[in-house]
Amino acid sequence: xxxxxxxxxxxxxxxxxxxxxxxxxxxxxxxxxxxxxxxxxxxxxxxxxxxxxxxxxxxxxxxxxxxxxxxxxxxxxxxxxxxxxxxxxxxxxxxxxx
Amino acid sequence: xxxxxxxxxxxxxxxxxxxxxxxxxxxxxxxxxxxxxxxxxxxxxxxxxxxxxxxxxxxxxxxxxxxxxxxxxxxxxxxxxxxxxxxxxxxxxxxxxxxxxxxxxxxxxxxxxxxxxxxxxxxxxxxxxxxxxxxxxxxxxxxxxxxxxxxxxxxxxxxxxxxxxxxxxxxxxxxxxxxxxxxxxxxxxxxxxxxxxxxxxxxxxxxxxxxxxxxxxxxxxxxxxxxxxxxxxxxxxxxxxxxxxxxxxxxxxxxxxxxxxxxxxxxxxxxxxxxxxxxxxxxxxxxxxxxxxxxxxxxxxxxxxxxxxxxxxxxxxxxxxxxxxxxxxxxxxxxxxxxxxxxxxxxxxxxxxxxxxxxxxxxxxxxxxxxxxxxxxxxxxxxxxxxxxxxxxxxxxxxxxxxxxxxxxxxxxxxxxxxxxxxxxxxxxxxxxxxxxxxxxxxxxxxxxxxxxxxxxxxxxxxxxxxxxxxxxxxxxxxxxxxxxxxxxxxxxxxxxxxxxxxxxxxxxxxxxxxxxxxxxxxxxxxxxxxxxxxxxxxxxxxxxxxxxxxxxxxxxxxxxxxxxxxxxxxxxxxxxxxxxxxxxxxxxxxxxxxxxxxxxxxxxxxxxxxxxxxxxxxxxxxxxxxxxxxxxxxxxxxxxxxxxxxxxxxxxxxxxxxxxxxxxxxxxxxx
Amino acid sequence: xxxxxxxxxxxxxxxxxxxxxxxxxxxxxxxxxxxxxxxxxxxxxxxxxxxxxxxxxxxxxxxxxxxxxxxxxxxxxxxxxxxxxxxxxxxxxxxxxxxxxxxxxxxxxxxxxxxxxxxxxxxxxxxxxxxxxxxxxxxxxxxxxxxx
Numbered sequence: 001x002x003x004x005x006x007x008x009x010x011x012x013x014x015x016x017x018x019x020x021x022x023x024x025x026x027x028x029x030x031x032x033x034x035x036x037x038x039x040x041x042x043x044x045x046x047x048x049x050x051x052x053x054x055x056x057x058x059x060x061x062x063x064x065x066x067x068x069x070x071x072x073x074x075x076x077x078x079x080x081x082x083x084x085x086x087x088x089x090x091x092x093x094x095x096x097x098x
Numbered sequence: 099x100x101x102x103x104x105x106x107x108x109x110x111x112x113x114x115x116x117x118x119x120x121x122x123x124x125x126x127x128x129x130x131x132x133x134x135x136x137x138x139x140x141x142x143x144x145x146x147x148x149x150x151x152x153x154x155x156x157x158x159x160x161x162x163x164x165x166x167x168x169x170x171x172x173x174x175x176x177x178x179x180x181x182x183x184x185x186x187x188x189x190x191x192x193x194x195x196x197x198x199x200x201x202x203x204x205x206x207x208x209x210x211x212x213x214x215x216x217x218x219x220x221x222x223x224x225x226x227x228x229x230x231x232x233x234x235x236x237x238x239x240x241x242x243x244x245x246x247x248x249x250x251x252x253x254x255x256x257x258x259x260x261x262x263x264x265x266x267x268x269x270x271x272x273x274x275x276x277x278x279x280x281x282x283x284x285x286x287x288x289x290x291x292x293x294x295x296x297x298x299x300x301x302x303x304x305x306x307x308x309x310x311x312x313x314x315x316x317x318x319x320x321x322x323x324x325x326x327x328x329x330x331x332x333x334x335x336x337x338x339x340x341x342x343x344x345x346x347x348x349x350x351x352x353x354x355x356x357x358x359x360x361x362x363x364x365x366x367x368x369x370x371x372x373x374x375x376x377x378x379x380x381x382x383x384x385x386x387x388x389x390x391x392x393x394x395x396x397x398x399x400x401x402x403x404x405x406x407x408x409x410x411x412x413x414x415x416x417x418x419x420x421x422x423x424x425x426x427x428x429x430x431x432x433x434x435x436x437x438x439x440x441x442x443x444x445x446x447x448x449x450x451x452x453x454x455x456x457x458x459x460x461x462x463x464x465x466x467x468x469x470x471x472x473x474x475x476x477x478x479x480x481x482x483x484x485x486x487x488x489x490x491x492x493x494x495x496x497x498x499x500x501x502x503x504x505x506x507x508x509x510x511x512x513x514x515x516x517x518x519x520x521x522x523x524x525x526x527x528x529x530x531x532x533x534x535x536x537x538x539x540x541x542x543x544x545x546x547x548x549x550x551x552x553x554x555x556x557x558x559x560x561x562x563x564x565x566x567x568x569x570x571x572x573x574x575x576x577x578x579x580x581x582x583x584x585x586x587x588x589x590x591x592x593x594x595x596x597x598x599x600x601x602x603x604x605x606x607x608x609x610x611x612x613x614x615x616x617x618x619x620x621x622x623x624x625x626x627x628x629x630x631x632x633x634x635x636x637x638x639x640x641x642x643x644x645x646x647x648x649x650x651x652x653x654x655x656x657x658x659x660x661x662x663x664x665x666x667x668x669x670x671x672x673x674x675x676x677x678x679x680x681x682x683x684x685x686x687x688x689x690x691x692x693x694x695x696x697x698x699x700x701x702x703x704x705x706x707x708x709x710x711x712x713x714x715x716x717x718x719x720x721x722x723x724x725x726x727x728x729x730x731x732x733x734x735x736x737x738x739x740x741x742x743x744x745x746x747x748x749x750x751x752x753x754x755x756x757x758x759x760x761x762x763x764x765x766x767x768x769x770x
Numbered sequence: 771x772x773x774x775x776x777x778x779x780x781x782x783x784x785x786x787x788x789x790x791x792x793x794x795x796x797x798x799x800x801x802x803x804x805x806x807x808x809x810x811x812x813x814x815x816x817x818x819x820x821x822x823x824x825x826x827x828x829x830x831x832x833x834x835x836x837x838x839x840x841x842x843x844x845x846x847x848x849x850x851x852x853x854x855x856x857x858x859x860x861x862x863x864x865x866x867x868x869x870x871x872x873x874x875x876x877x878x879x880x881x882x883x884x885x886x887x888x889x890x891x892x893x894x895x896x897x898x899x900x901x902x903x904x905x906x907x908x909x910x911x912x913x914x915x916x917x918x
Contacts, residue, residue: 004099008156012105015106019113026134027134046218046304057368058515062516068571070522072521079516442772486804490799495793499792630836692866693866710863724840
């Protein structure tokens with residue numbers, strides 16, 4: 001009859017080896033799982049894409065608010081023009097990065 | 099096996115330390131990120147969770163196998179307990195509950211680590227560092243200060259344990275603490291994202307989007323955990339209530355308030371690029387409050403019936419809190435340029451303004467509750483005499499603030515983003531406001547003269563009307579073409595509306611749940627009936643619309659307790675039909691020499707009938723009882739369920755418009 | 771600072787001031803002195819003292835009647851045991867787990883040499899730390915002392 005302590009010791013050994021192998025494996029594998037390191041330029045592209053998405057989301061909200069009758073046509077048209085100009089500016093900057 | 103559990107805890111601690119040190123080292127390093135190191139860190143984070151799971155299994159094994167050589171197992175278990183209660187006894191005391199906390203926070207970190215292959219690369223080392231920092235702190239406490247694997251100091255091998263207190267041998271013990279802890283630990287994730295964004299400088303909206311979803315998950319669990327606790331107290335404790343503003347109850351409520359504020363203000367940041375520093379503050383404050391809450395429970399600094407016996411680990415928590423705050427302040431200063439707002443609020447009459455007001459009200463409630471909790475400490479420090487405040491204080495301050503919050507709940511989703519014209523606002527709010535006024539007048543005419551209940555009902559009506567108005571306007575905004583022949587107000591139209599604007603209408607569901615809870619709390623607090631009476635078999639007592647008839651009472655013997663049980667018919671006063679048969683009990687547990695009451699509860703849509711057997715007279719011929727009639731009580735639990743459903747609906751991820759993470763510049767250019 | 775900025779600063783200040791007034795009024799109107807039984811006896815000097823919270827250990831004898839009306843009478847000593855013992859009267863249902871040696875929190879007034887309790891709570895059982903086993907069989911007194 002194997003004692004509980006022996007089982008515990010065996011399990012501890014298995015855990016130690018298993019964790020060790022699991023952690024060291026990436027250093028022996030050919031790389032996969034993560035994209036290339038991002039440069040500073042890619043960081044600013046990210047911010048521009050954020051601005052684009054923010055403006056697009058605002059446009060979507062604006063359209064919903066107008067369709068639901070919460071804002072006047074005048075306010076809707078004015079805000080839509082402003083947002084469209086902003087999206088255009090961001091797209092221009094993104095093209096210059098690309 | 100118990101030794102294995104202890105060993106696994108040590109492994110977890112070492113891995114968490116490795117995660118923090120490794121993540122910080124790579125984050126601070128100027129060299130390009132090595133994919134192998136980053137992957138190793140990800141695996142470390144997952145490994146911590148695995149090790150802590152095994153540690154919990156080890157402790158659980160000891161409980162199930164009655165290993166009374168371990169002090170903690172002896173304290174909280176005995177042979178007579180069913181195995182399910184032996185499992186729940188793992189978190190019955192402080193040591194095991196800390197281990198559970200560790201396991202759950204690590205599980206959340208592992209879930210994030212698994213998903214992190216898709217996250218922005220520069221964020222990752224610091225993300226893993228901060229994720230593991232939370233686990234490291236709690237495993238340090240558990241391993242070195244509150245170790246559940248300590249051996250029992252006894253001169254002989256104990257044949258049996260002390261046992262879990264009978265009041266805790268209850269199914270709620272299986273669900274309330276884990277759910278609550280899932281809420282607390284889930285709120286460590288947004289903190290890690292926030293700090294990682296500041297530390298790495300990757301400040302784009304990715305972290306906000308990711309943070310919001312994880313905050314929702316933690317918030318939903320915390321909501322469920324808080325309500326489960328209230329429900330358990332209501333069922334078990336026999337005082338007819340569900341919330342006592344106890345310091346430990348409040349400590350779960352505080353992070354809930356700030357997390358709610360964060361979930362709203364983060365929407366302003368996503369749209370306007372504003373409130374960045376404010377959102378960092380809320381994120382850090384929420385996490386700090388979860389740590390503070392567990393500090394309150396374990397330090398003995400304030401008196402609470404829920405607090406653990408006073409220990410000397412309070413200073414460790416305070417030190418950690420100071421470290422959290424200092425690191426956050428340093429990072430905010432370091433990144434102050436990136437935290438500048440990009441836009442400003444254009445109009446007072448806009449959703450952005452209402453969300454800001456919502457934040458101010460929530461933070462006001464938070465600080466008022468914190469003041470109430472810490473008042474004994476402050477009063478003693480400043481005046482030398484310890485004073486305290488109780489339920490009357492919390493009600494006096496929080497009732498008006500909560501009503502203001504509920505009112506804002508009706509205004510915020512209805513008003514437009516950016517700017518609403520006066521004309522549009524009148525058309526949106528005129529009918530709901532008029533309806534609320536009518537309700538108020540009707541209630542006063544019917545004899546209800548208390549100001550706050552009337553106001554609460556009127557505001558609740560206002561909010562429901564605004565929600566219905568939003569749904570109606572949303573349905574009408576859908577053109578016939580997209581409905582493909584279905585009518586405007588059809589189920590298909592509703593389904594499409596909810597699908598396309600899931601977050602907006604999911605939020606409406608949550609708000610509706612809040613309104614239900616508001617009405618239920620108002621009714622059960624303002625119109626509760628409480629009576630004491632003594633009956634002989636065959637006699638009756640009238641209360642509310644019920645006539646309570648005592649049929650009989652008798653003694654019973656069970657395995658580990660004896661009881662007196664009464665049988666009471668609750669009859670309708672109108673037609674004398676039996677609405678319910680109630681069997682309240684008075685139990686005596688000889689092992690601990692403790693007496694408990696088992697409430698007999700009849701939950702109804704109109705009211706709860708809540709009956710407690712207080713005792714039997716000396717002659718043994720009469721039974722004394724106490725009854726509560728709590729109007730609309732069940733709607734509180736329904737409202738909570740609806741809130742949780744709404745939270746799940748909003749938290750489910752959708753496809754993004756575009757993603758920066760993992761995309762090369764060429765891919766981004768192609769997407770334009 | 772723009773117009774909106776000034777408006778928001780004003781709003782924040784309004785909340786701070788209004789909130790402060792609300793909290794101050796509620797605190798001064800409802801706060802209670804926190805005392806042990808010994809401190810209560812010293813402070814009260816045999817006169818009445820309204821709005822107190824006393825934490826202590828339940829001491830025998832305990833009298834409980836449910837007819838006519840609920841009435842629980844007991845005494846309370848300092849949390850660490852010993853010290854002054856103050857009688858308590860509570861006209862409500864006896865709380866669960868209530869017994870001699872249990873820690874309790876009492877909210878009420880000190881009148882006529884006794885605490886007239888409006889609220890009585892016993893320590894939540896999940897946080898009750900039982901005594902460690904000694905070489906002799908345990909007694910309830912051992913448990914009640916809660917020594918670790």
